[in-house]
Structures are given as structure tokens and as C-alpha cells.
Amino acid sequence: MSFVTYMNVPMKTDAARGASRACVLGIPFDCGTHPFRVGSREGPDAIRRHSRLLRPFFVDPQxxxxxxxAALGLVDAGNVDCHPGDIARSYPLIERAIDDLLAAGMTPVTMGGDGAVTLPQLRAVKKHHPDLVVLHIDAHTDTYDLDGFNTATTFTRASEERLLDEHRSFHVGARGTTFMDGVLGFGRSLGYNVVPFSEFEADREGCIARIRERIGKRPVYLCFDMDIFDPSCAPGVCxxxxxGLNPKEGIALLRALAGLNFVSFDVNTVSPAQDVGETTAFLAATVMLECCALAAQTPSR
Incomplete structure (x- = not known):
């Protein structure tokens, strides 16, 4: 069976250098430490399979x-050759793959993988965009007061490594329960703008306006965790x-961000083993198409 690319776009070749403005990349990595939900390493292939349900034209482009x-000349670079559970071996491979795409003038549109795949991507993007900021949309801050490298410490380590400007970066959507107290306060203590889901839900337009004002024209790394959606429509997450959000609300949120200076996109945490009806993979494929639309509207692109 031949390799299924995202939405059947062409595979990336050397000839695409300069002709393609964006490239899809799968990052099939998870830490493998969750007590009973291991499997987001299989997310990229599931998203690609269900992307075949999508068509390239928006009925109402707005x-x-x-x-x-077509506007981006989108291509698919396949998957990074990761080693699930092995951060020491996998992180350099992920970083190098993203660095190569950026060096070729392409905007990465990646699919994980769990939330740990973001840190090596940030390392690569920072090299090309020193004044980088992050817009992180997630039911969790991934910014915990813990040691080590895992899904809970991605943005803690990013802050320590000075990979971004925390004071212009946002964590949006934290809700539910967690395994330790004080996570919102800790994120704020590092300088991040932390907007819990309750605050976002109370004034969505005001929150988006605040994001736009604070970020301005800075290069933006969009990290979109699929657990921002409610499990009723996205059960297959880590x-x-x-x-959480329903699909209509999530898509509306993405469309409201048009015009920001996006330089990289990261859609993660699809876990096919728990994906009842495979709805999460299809929704993630749709989120990626919306990210492509954002990339096509990015002023610097």
C-alpha cells in the first residue's frame, strides 16, 4: 500500500524548495508514561487517513x-523517524526536521504525537525567529513546577531555555482537574498570559482582542492541543x-486568529486507541486545514 499523504497532497521533494510555502510533517512520538492512555504516537497516520474525507475548497471562504x-503549494514530508519513549534520541531528530523545513522557506504544519513534541519544535523555530511568541490552546498549561522532560513541563523548559517571550505568549483554555495544585499561578509566575477556560468562555471576543493586541506583529507558534475540545466530539485524546469547545466553536476560534504572523503550527495529542468512531482524527485533520488557511493569510508569507 502506498503512503497516504495529508489530503493527498504531493510528497515533499527537493523540487518543492521555493515552490511550496508550507509543509505537513508527522511526529509519531509519545513519552509512553501515561498510566493507561498510550498511543498518540499513532496520531499522524490516523489524521492522514481521515483527511481523505476533506475537500480542498471552502464553500464559503469568508x-x-x-x-x-493550492495557495500554499502544500506538500507532505512524511513522518520524523522518532523513537517513542526515548526523548534523548527523538528530540534532536524532531528539531532537525523542523529546522530543515524552515531553512527551505516552508511553514511547518505538524501533527503529533503528545504534548512533549512541542519543545524540540520550539528549539528549531527559535533559531529562525528570535522574537518568537507562543499561542498555546489547550485544556492544560503544560507548564508545571516539575523537573524533567514530559508533557507537563514543555513550556516550563521552554521558558528556562529562553525559547520565547513569555510576556507576549498565551496559554488559553485550561480547565478540569489536574494532579497538583497551583498550576495557573506557576505559569503566571514565569510571565505567561494564562487564560483559563472559564475566563475565555465569559468573554471570547475580548480574549481574542487581548491576544491580538499583546502579540502584535511578532512571529507566532500556534500549539493546538485537541483536548481543548469536549470529549463528546474528541474522545481520542491523551x-x-x-x-470543552464543540467543533463549531473551535473552528470559529481558529478563524478569529486570521492575520497574526504565524510561522509554525503544531496540532497534537490525537490517541487513536481511544478514538471512538475516529471522530478526533477527522476533527484534527479539519483543524490542520484551518491552520493551512491561517498560514495562507499570514502577512509575512
């Missing part, structure tokens, strides 16, 4: 390119939390 795939 100011966007009708066909963002750490589900009830009370």
Missing part, C-alpha cells in the same frame, strides 16, 4: 483563499477534560 492547499 475572505480566505478558497483553496489554501487527557480528556469535560466542558
Amino acid at each position: 475572505g480566505r483563499p478558497a483553496n489554501p492547499l 487527557t480528556p477534560e469535560w466542558g
Whole structure:
């Protein structure tokens, strides 16, 4: 069986250098430490399979390119050759793959993998965009007062490594339960703008306006964790939390971000083993298409 690319776009070749403005990349890595939900390493292939349900043209573009795939010359670079559970071996491979895409003038549109795949990507993007900021949309901050490298410490380590400007970066959507107290306060103590889900839900337009004002024209790394959605529509995630967005709300949130200076996209935490009806993989494929539309509308692109 031949390799299934995202939405059947061409595979990346050397000839794509300069012709393609964006590239899909799978990052099949998870830490393998969750008590009973291990499997997001299989997320990229599941997303690709269900991307075949999507068509390239928006019925109602609403100011966007009708066909963002064509506008970007989108290609698919396949998967990074990761070693699940082995951070020491996998992180350099992920970082190098992202660095190569950016050096070729392409915007990475990646699919994990668990939330740990973000840190090596940030390391690569920082080399090309020194004034980088992060917009992290997630039911968890991934910024915990813990040692080591895992899904809970991604943005703790990113802050320590000075990979981003915390004071112009946002964590949006934290809700539900967690295994330790004080996570919102700790994220704020590092300088991040932490917007819990309750605050976002109370004033969505105001939150988006604040994001736009604070970020301005800075290069933006969008990290989109699929558990921002409610488990009723996205059951196949690593750490589900009830009370999240429905698909209409999530897509509207992404579209409201058009015009920010996006330089990299990271959609993660699809876990096919728990994906009842495979709805999460299909929704993630749709999120990636919305990210492509954002890439096509990015001023610097």
C-alpha cells in the first residue's frame, strides 16, 4: 500500500524548495508514561487517513483563499523517524526536521504525537525567529513546577531555555482537574498570559482582542492541543477534560486568529486507541486545514 499523504497532497521533494510555502510533517512520538492512555504516537497516520474525507475548497471562504492547499503549494514530508519513549534520541531528530523545513522557506504544519513534541519544535523555530511568541490552546498549561522532560513541563523548559517571550505568549483554555495544585499561578509566575477556560468562555471576543493586541506583529507558534475540545466530539485524546469547545466553536476560534504572523503550527495529542468512531482524527485533520488557511493569510508569507 502506498503512503497516504495529508489530503493527498504531493510528497515533499527537493523540487518543492521555493515552490511550496508550507509543509505537513508527522511526529509519531509519545513519552509512553501515561498510566493507561498510550498511543498518540499513532496520531499522524490516523489524521492522514481521515483527511481523505476533506475537500480542498471552502464553500464559503469568508475572505480566505478558497483553496489554501493550492495557495500554499502544500506538500507532505512524511513522518520524523522518532523513537517513542526515548526523548534523548527523538528530540534532536524532531528539531532537525523542523529546522530543515524552515531553512527551505516552508511553514511547518505538524501533527503529533503528545504534548512533549512541542519543545524540540520550539528549539528549531527559535533559531529562525528570535522574537518568537507562543499561542498555546489547550485544556492544560503544560507548564508545571516539575523537573524533567514530559508533557507537563514543555513550556516550563521552554521558558528556562529562553525559547520565547513569555510576556507576549498565551496559554488559553485550561480547565478540569489536574494532579497538583497551583498550576495557573506557576505559569503566571514565569510571565505567561494564562487564560483559563472559564475566563475565555465569559468573554471570547475580548480574549481574542487581548491576544491580538499583546502579540502584535511578532512571529507566532500556534500549539493546538485537541483536548481543548469536549470529549463528546474528541474522545481520542491523551487527557480528556469535560466542558470543552464543540467543533463549531473551535473552528470559529481558529478563524478569529486570521492575520497574526504565524510561522509554525503544531496540532497534537490525537490517541487513536481511544478514538471512538475516529471522530478526533477527522476533527484534527479539519483543524490542520484551518491552520493551512491561517498560514495562507499570514502577512509575512
